[in-house]
Amino acid sequence: MATRRLRDARPLPVQLADQVRQRISDGDWEPGHRLPSEQQLADEYGVSRATVRSALRRLAESGLLRVRQGAGTFVTSHRDGIRTGLQDLRSTSRIIAEQGYTCQVVYRLREHRQATEDEVRRLDSTGPLRVIALQRSFLADGEVVAFEHDLINAEALPDTADPADITGSVFDHLEPFGLLPAQAVARVHAVHDASVGWGPVRPETPLYVCLDQVHYLPSGAPITWSRTWFVEDKFEFVLVRSR
Amino acid sequence: MATRRLRDARPLPVQLADQVRQRISDGDWEPGHRLPSEQQLADEYGVSRATVRSALRRLAESGLLRVRQGAGTFVTSHRDGIRTGLQDLRSTSRIIAEQGYTCQVVYRLREHRQATEDEVRRLDSTGPLRVIALQRSFLADGEVVAFEHDLINAEALPDTADPADITGSVFDHLEPFGLLPAQAVARVHAVHDASVGWGPVRPETPLYVCLDQVHYLPSGAPITWSRTWFVEDKFEFVLVRSR
DNA sequence: AAGTGGTCTAGACCACTGA
DNA sequence: CAGTGGTCTAGACCACTTT
Numbered sequence: 001m002a003t004r005r006l007r008d009a010r011p012l013p014v015q016l017a018d019q020v021r022q023r024i025s026d027g028d029w030e031p032g033h034r035l036p037s038e039q040q041l042a043d044e045y046g047v048s049r050a051t052v053r054s055a056l057r058r059l060a061e062s063g064l065l066r067v068r069q070g071a072g073t074f075v076t077s078h079r080d081g082i083r084t085g086l087q088d089l090r091s092t093s094r095i096i097a098e099q100g101y102t103c104q105v106v107y108r109l110r111e112h113r114q115a116t117e118d119e120v121r122r123l124d125s126t127g128p129l130r131v132i133a134l135q136r137s138f139l140a141d142g143e144v145v146a147f148e149h150d151l152i153n154a155e156a157l158p159d160t161a162d163p164a165d166i167t168g169s170v171f172d173h174l175e176p177f178g179l180l181p182a183q184a185v186a187r188v189h190a191v192h193d194a195s196v197g198w199g200p201v202r203p204e205t206p207l208y209v210c211l212d213q214v215h216y217l218p219s220g221a222p223i224t225w226s227r228t229w230f231v232e233d234k235f236e237f238v239l240v241r242s243r
Numbered sequence: 244m245a246t247r248r249l250r251d252a253r254p255l256p257v258q259l260a261d262q263v264r265q266r267i268s269d270g271d272w273e274p275g276h277r278l279p280s281e282q283q284l285a286d287e288y289g290v291s292r293a294t295v296r297s298a299l300r301r302l303a304e305s306g307l308l309r310v311r312q313g314a315g316t317f318v319t320s321h322r323d324g325i326r327t328g329l330q331d332l333r334s335t336s337r338i339i340a341e342q343g344y345t346c347q348v349v350y351r352l353r354e355h356r357q358a359t360e361d362e363v364r365r366l367d368s369t370g371p372l373r374v375i376a377l378q379r380s381f382l383a384d385g386e387v388v389a390f391e392h393d394l395i396n397a398e399a400l401p402d403t404a405d406p407a408d409i410t411g412s413v414f415d416h417l418e419p420f421g422l423l424p425a426q427a428v429a430r431v432h433a434v435h436d437a438s439v440g441w442g443p444v445r446p447e448t449p450l451y452v453c454l455d456q457v458h459y460l461p462s463g464a465p466i467t468w469s470r471t472w473f474v475e476d477k478f479e480f481v482l483v484r485s486r
Numbered sequence: 487a488a489g490t491g492g493t494c495t496a497g498a499c500c501a502c503t504g505a
Numbered sequence: 506c507a508g509t510g511g512t513c514t515a516g517a518c519c520a521c522t523t524t
Contacts, residue, residue, distance in 0.1 A: 011511085011512065011513090012512080012513070013512090013513095014486070037489075037490060037491080038490080038491065039489095039490090047513080047514085048513060048514045048515065048516095049514090049515085049516095050513070050514070050515090051512090051513065051514085053491085053492090054513095056491095063428055066463070067463075067491070067492095068463040068490090068491080068521090068522080069463065069490070069491045069492065069520070069521050069522075070489080070490050070491060070492095070520070070521035070522035070523075071463075071490065071491080071521080071522050071523075072489090072490060072491080072522090073490090073491080086329075086431060086482060086484070087330055087482060087483070087484050087485070088484065088485075088486075089484040089485050089486050180486075181486075182485060182486055183483065183484065183485045183486075184483070184484045184485075185306065185481065185482075185483055185484075186481070186482045186483075186484055187479060187480060187481055187482075188329065188431065188452060188480040188482060189452065189475060189476070189480075190433035190434065190435075190450050190451055190452045190453075190475045191433065191450075191475075192433070192435045192448075192450050205435070207433050207434075207435050208433055209431060209432065209433045209452075210433075213484075218311070218312055218502085218511095219311060219312075219314075219502090219503090220309055220311050232432060232433045232434075233432070236430060237430060237431040237432075238428060238429070238430055239329065239330060239428075239429040239430075239431060239482075240330070240426060240427070240428055240429075241329070241330050241331065241332040241426065241427045241428075241429055241456075242330070242331075242332050242425060242426045242427075254492085254493065254494090255493080255494070256493090256494095280508075280509060280510080281509080281510065282508095282509090290494080290495085291494060291495045291496065291497095292495090292496085292497095293494070293495070293496090294493090294494065294495085296510085296511090297494095310510070310511095311502090311503080311509090311510080312501070312502050312503075312509070312510045312511065313501070313502035313503035313504075313508080313509050313510060313511095314502080314503050314504075314509065314510080315503090315508090315509060315510080316509090316510080
């Protein structure tokens, strides 16, 4: 068995989880099939079993795998649609792309301005704030699947940062400045509102799962606030709950 | 520093998390204060640092602690009451009670029968199945806040088990038989459907956050399936997401 | 009995924070 | 700079499933 290499800067379990997710979507391991044992995966990738377990736990938490003690780890049989673990912090565009769709982002608003009092509060902040405000929609293979409002704390960004540079993921735009969110606190709502959607393509029914989030840096400082309306039934949000 | 003892049968990180939670609610460690370092806690409780980290991660995931690299682990200052997370597995009646309401459960259906093919599939099972089926609504201070359908795998229950005995939490009914779910895989949806509600009191708008769940025993065997429609805006579902 | 995942330890080294 | 959390390893032993 050839040793596979993990090389980028992200934690090993995250990289390994990506590899496994890839091999599943490639059809390397089919739904219902058993994965190699944790020890075999550890040997194959040249990492410790603890690292493998951490990676598999991530995937099990998003419902892609099911682990049965003594029996093995199995690929869940999934239905169509964009499936994602609700507790995995990933950008909307990545969620879409990871499911094999072509993701396109359409902007309605992209501006640099002073935050309102309300917005300052939402960002858990005190004093006045410069922010970058975005309003955009996400298309998967040409079909609209989500609408989003974002508010980025611009105080931490260099003055030269231009909102027009943001084309895809906000995370990708923040990363070069070392401002990658590590955690988000989200509130979940159902919304039925025809005024949410805009643009040439609209969902048939204005029904959405709405995620209201504040993202925090590893230091604990809030960096962005966002509200995303996911078109109902275009996404499958999986959540593993435990005691 | 006296060594504290952890003794029951649950995993060490779970026990330790409970201890820390207790000491916080006792006022031992106040909101905003820094906890002892991971190594100090490990020494104090006579466990490894990995165990301490696992315990603290649990608490951070439900928002009770905030961990800052290099600086320490801090007790979150919960301004407007503690809101527990969506990823904590709790019964619907407990969720309601924890929001500070008086919970009342009204039954529309409570029967013992053979499962349909569809239901067998939902319970991740193969052969024919005896089930207990429930349809009920939850009132909080007299106002309807949720509707729920439940399906309990009755094969594991003694024949004497009477559906009419179920009055509050399904979990409470299963516990005496040692059938306490350890994990649930949930799917989250938005629903706008006037046919969901029933009974004398109905929500003003038929808009719901819908949680579709299969509960699993520690062995990995599915024990119940449930679909709960939470009336939008009656609940605040908080979720901590991380990388 | 053999093989799987579940738990836990001890220790190493790195990255970050704050004095 | 010392002290904190972040990551990762190697190995031990246990509980459970399958053969």
